[in-house]
Amino acid sequence: MAAPNRLSWSMKKVLESREVFHELQAMHMLHSAVFSIRRLYLQMQGEHEHVRWKRIVCNNKASPKTLFVTWLILHGRIATKDRLFSWGVTVDNCCPLCNATCEIISHLFFECTFSQSIWTVCQRHLKVVVIRRQFDEEIHAVAMKSKRKGAIAQLYCMMFVEAMYQIWLQRTAKIYGGIVLNTEANYRQICFRVASIFNDDIRQLLIC
Incomplete structure (x- = not known):
């Protein structure tokens, strides 16, 4: 009625x-x-599939633009070249960072040698055992760490999303003729953004 x-x-x-x-x-x-x-x-x-990576985004202190790019990546909605190619927007679907294969999300994060080197340096500075994983496996590993409440876990999750954001910035810079930094310079950019948000106690973990 x-x-x-x-x-x-x-x-x-x-x-x-x-x-x-x-x-x-x-x-x-x-x-x-x-x-x-x-x-x-x-x-x-209603009944919905459990989103296992929700804490990577929701419990993260990274900047809104970093988290938005991360959200697009985790949803498979970021405009990689393979998607642009399928839409007829570009005639080239090759990864601009390594020029070795098609640019898909799983390659860009972190099969590509360029992006792989950035994430490896981040892990080593955090004194984490470096294990080469597929994209889905890496997401699962970070999601498990995001459930912890310690400073190292918070730092690891934030470094992860900032590393993906930095890789995306570098990929875009390469396409549009910008400056592409080396691995150490990219790591410093990531550290700067992370250190600008955390307190002094957690900042010390970045330099120890």
Whole structure:
């Protein structure tokens, strides 16, 4: 039944919410002794696949632009050359950083020798055992670290997203004729952005 026009906006919304209960087949909740907003919310959400990397983005202190680029990468929405080529935007789908193969997300992060060297240096400075992983495996490893609360775990997760952001900046610079830095210079750029956010105690971990 449609809400009468003479009612206020708020009352119309209250009455229209009945349709939500009918669609969700949740009318029984109204007759329960205790009504739970949480139960209704979960029922409205439905069943969805668990996003295992959510803490990499949500619990990260990196800058908004870094996290946005990371979000695009993790969703597979970043405009790599293979996607641009499939859209007919470019005639070349070769990785601009190594010129060895097609530029897809899994190659750019971190199969490409250029990007691989940057992430390797970051890991070594954090005194982490360097293990060469596929993109999905690397995401899983960082996601597991993101569940920890220690300073090293926070630093590792932030270095990870900043490394991906720096690689994306360098890739774009190479395409559009900008300055491409060497591995050590790229690492310094990453460290600068990380150090500008954390306190002195965590900054010490970058130089020890």
